Amino acid sequence: MENLSRRKALSLGVALGLVGVANPAWASKGSVTGAAAGAGPEWIWDDAADPLMASMLDNGHVPAINTAWASWVDNNDPLPNGLPTEFAAYLRQVNRLPTWADPAKLARAADFNRRRDTYLFMLYGLGSGIMSTVIPREAKSVYWSAGGADMQDRAAKTFTFGYDLSQLGAFRPTGQFVVTANKTRVVHAAVRHLLPQSPHWRAVADETTPISAADILVTFHSLGTYVYRKLRDWQIPFPAADQEAFLHSWQVAVHLLGVPDEHIPQTWAAAERQSAQVLTPILTPSTEGIALAEDLLGLTAQVDLGVTRGFLNEFVRYVLSDEVGDWLGLKRDYVSAALVRTAWPAYILFREGLSPVMPGTFYMFDQFVRALAMLFLNKGSSGTTTPITIPTGNRAA
Ligand code: HEM
Structure with a gap:
């Protein structure tokens, strides 16, 4: 039985490009501080933020915080007035880059994100976004939290994180990422x-408290590590300095989300190993995840992406495997399947200047990626990204 599920995990891992040596133990040796930790990250939550937020919620301060911090956006914005003293004191402590952050790498990462935004939108939006629905703990907590009831709004907010992360100067004083990450941590x-x-x-739930440091690392792998692997599999030019910078920006992001440094992978090799241990084997469908995937993919019904739902299903199957597509009950469209499998690689080759032949489907793909970006960013209607707010309750039913 054990062998069977191990084999299943390995074959799925091959499909997702997330394969390594399956070993259930967390290895911290390849982490940013290089030190082995005490408690494993599955037993770590957030000692600084958790008691504070419990008290803010129990004392009814959250609506005032949400109002006060709406105007707190840029990394160098002063803390807004109207925050409870304790909450402001907490933010003063954490609202800064770690000492090991490297401004040159962060600047390069931002530039990389801008240069590669097409692939990043596709992979984060349809790859990582839908993958999150087959990460059972994440799917169950997202579904049953307040935000689960309005997936478009939630997807837009989550995208704010990726969007702010990928802005030029995201980590500089005039950028917004440090603030967005701190809001997310809270x-x-x-x-x-x-x-x-x-x-x-x-x-x-199979746990009593959600969102451990281990869960956050799992999600990091479904985002950063997954995208890293796909870009390489797609043979998109990805110089070593870009790879390192991209990793560094994620290391800083994961630190800002409150994960102790000793658990943050130091290299892509370490990240891929950790991903193979902690992400690939746990992927599985759940009632909540299937509903969330349907919600997310159904959002596209509201905008014209220039493609059909069948095409979208097949694109998801292409980036996440047929196994995941079957789990989520994504209806087959074999004509689109053939198109995606031949035309997407041709689109990449042409865009990268690696082939002089512009595929006939070039504009269709271009329209598709632009429309997706607009959809998730909510730019179409508001012109700005969706502000992050702290929930005060859960989803009712
Ligand atoms: C909220 C990003 C890990 C569950 C958010 C928000 C962002 C975000 C930007 C705020 C937007 C919103 O209100 O929806 C991230 C990133 C992660 C991560 C970048 C890791 C790299 C996780 C994990 C879980 C999780 C591991 C659960 C296992 C949730 C839930 C909410 C949330 C339940 C609240 C939604 C609500 O308002 O009801 N996350 N997250 N997140 N996240 Fe995460």
């Missing part, structure tokens, strides 16, 4: 206090 801390109060979540 939202996660609030969720750790709220979700255990949800009878619906408790009925399906």
Whole structure:
């Protein structure tokens, strides 16, 4: 039985490009501080933010915080007025880059993100976004938290994170990423206090407190490590300095989300190893995940992406494997499947200047990626990214 699931994990890993030596133990030797940790990250939540947010929620301060921090956007914005003293003191402590952050690498990462935004939108949006629905703990907590009831809004907010991360100067004083990451860390801390109060979540969860440091690392692998592997598999030019910079920006992001440094992978090799241990084997469908995937893919019904739902299903199958597509019940469209498998590589070759032949489907793909970006960014209607707010309750049913 064990062998069977190990084999299953390996074959899925091959499909996702996330294969390594399966070993259930967390290895911290390849982490940014190079030191082995005490408790494994599955037993670490957030000592700084969790008690604070429990108290903010229990004392009814969250609506005032949400109002006050709406105007707190840029990394160098002063903390807004109207925050509870304790909360402001916490932010003053954490709202800064780690000492090991390397401004040159961060600047290069931002430039890389801009140069590669087409592939990043596709891979984060349709690859990582849909993968999150087959990460059971993530799917169950997202579904049963307040935000699960409005997936378009939630997807847009989550995209704010990626968007702010990929802006030129994201980490500089005039950028916005440090603030966005700190807001996200606080939202996660609030969720750790709220979700255990949800009878619906408790009925399906295999844990008592959600969003451990281990879970955050799993999600990092579904985003950064997955995208890294796909870009390489697609043979997109990816010089070593870009690879290193891209990793560094994720290391800083994961640090800002509150994961202790000793658990953050130091190299892509270490990240891929960790991903093979902790992400690939846990992927599986759940009632909540299937519903979320349907919600996310159904969003496209509201905008004209220039492609059909069948094409979208097949693109997801292409980037995540047929196994995941089958789990999520994504209906087959064999004509689109053949198109994606031949035309997408041709589109990449042409865009990268590696082939002089412009595929007939070039504009269709171009329209598709632009429309996706617009959809997730909500730019079409508001012209700005969706602000992150702290929830005060859970999804009702
Ligand atoms: C909220 C990003 C890991 C569950 C958010 C938000 C962002 C975000 C930007 C705020 C937007 C919103 O309110 O929806 C990330 C990133 C992660 C990560 C970048 C790791 C690299 C996780 C994990 C879980 C999780 C591991 C659960 C296992 C949630 C939930 C919310 C949330 C339940 C609240 C949604 C609500 O408002 O109800 N996350 N997250 N996140 N995240 Fe995460």
